[in-house]
Amino acid sequence: MYAALRKLTPFFLVFFTLAFADVGLAVLDAEARSRSGGRSFKRSAPSAPRSAPASGATARPSNSGFGRGLAGGLIGGALGGLLLGSLFGANGSGIGILPILLLGVAGYFFYRRFMMAKPSSGLSAYQPLSSFSRSAPPPPPHTDPLEDGLAELRSADPDFDPQHFTEVASDVFFKVQAGWMRRDLSSFRHLLGSSLAEEYGQHFADMTQKGIINKLESISVRKAKIVEAGSVNGEDFVTLLFTANLLDYTVDEKSGQVLEGSMTEPVKFAEKWTWARPVNTEAWLLEGVELAD
Known part of the structure; x- marks a missing residue:
């Protein structure tokens, strides 16, 4: 037919x-x-480029x-x-x-x-497109953002030691938790940036007014590792991810009655703690604490 x-x-x-x-x-x-009158135009979206056939395939003449x-x-x-x-x-x-x-x-x-x-037996019209796609430059090599950030720190501080920093930061972690439980900002105020110190002071004032104490006991840090680092706007920063277990409960300071949480069931949490310092100094301060995703 x-x-x-x-x-x-x-x-x-x-x-x-x-x-x-x-x-x-x-x-x-x-x-x-009709050209003597007005006409309206609507610009159409550009059409998608036609994809080339798989490499080695012979293009057939178009049915159109x-x-x-x-x-x-x-x-x-x-x-x-x-x-x-x-x-x-x-x-x-x-x-x-x-x-x-x-x-x-x-x-x-x-x-x-x-x-x-x-159709000729030679190269098809689409084969040059396939050759062009094959000759495209390879993607840039993968880089580790954390290693790049640590390199930025070492460019101004060649002696920066991530392991030593993690050990000192872990000590600060326990010190802050102890001061939080006592509602005592003075014991670690010198370790905090101004914004974080102000927020902690407001929390302690609120808990004192309500007559409650947030107990943090049996803290066990399972992991502490640097997850972010670098330099921005004239400051170095380092972020550690703490993963820990502890007993977290709130009591009435007069009666000792548990108002929230459990004295026997530990909870697991993960937080990111970020320290910062002006470039070319050793004045590290804890600037932020946030729950990890």
């Missing part, structure tokens, strides 16, 4: 070419008149080749009619026999040119 359609295609092509020739003239003439040939024939017929109708039509109107024959010949030429062409 497909072979039969291929044989009839030239006749269909000539028929549609002749049928639409006068219509093409009418459309072109109407469009020329016949459609392109037909469209080319219709446009060529319309333009040909526009030019030749005024020269060879009867009294300057319509299309004469010579333009009709020329349109038919042109239509058949386009059919032979685009429909009957055999």
Whole structure:
């Protein structure tokens, strides 16, 4: 059936070419008149690039080749009619026999040119695109943000030792927890940045007013490791992730009654503690504490 359609295609092509020739003239003439009025345009989004076939595959001729040939024939017929109708039509109107024959010949030429062409055995049109994609530069090598941050610290402080810093930070961790339980900011105020010290002072004042004490007992640090480091806006910073177990409960300071939490069931928590210092100094201060995700 497909072979039969291929044989009839030239006749269909000539028929549609002749049928639409006068219509093409009418459309072109109407469009020329419409330019005197306003027209609105809507800009369309750019079309996505067509992906190339897999490497090594031979590209087949596009099934839309016949459609392109037909469209080319219709446009060529319309333009040909526009030019030749005024020269060879009867009294300057319509299309004469010579333009009709020329349109038919042109239509058949386009059919032979685009429909009957055999694909060559050489490189396909899409293979250069595949070659280009294969020659794209490799992605940049992966870098460790933590190592980059530590390198920034060492650029101004070659003696910075992450292990020693972690040990000292762990001591501060226990000192802060003990001061929190006593509601005693003075015991560790010198270790805090101004913003954090102010927040802790407000917490202690609130607990004192309510007459409650937050007990933190049997603290066991399971892991303490540096997770972030670097320099920003003239300050070095280091963030440690603490993972720990402890008994965390709140009691009434007068009666000792447990108001919240448990005296026997430990809880697990993970917090990020961040220290900062001005570059080229040793004035490390605890600037922030937050729950880890």
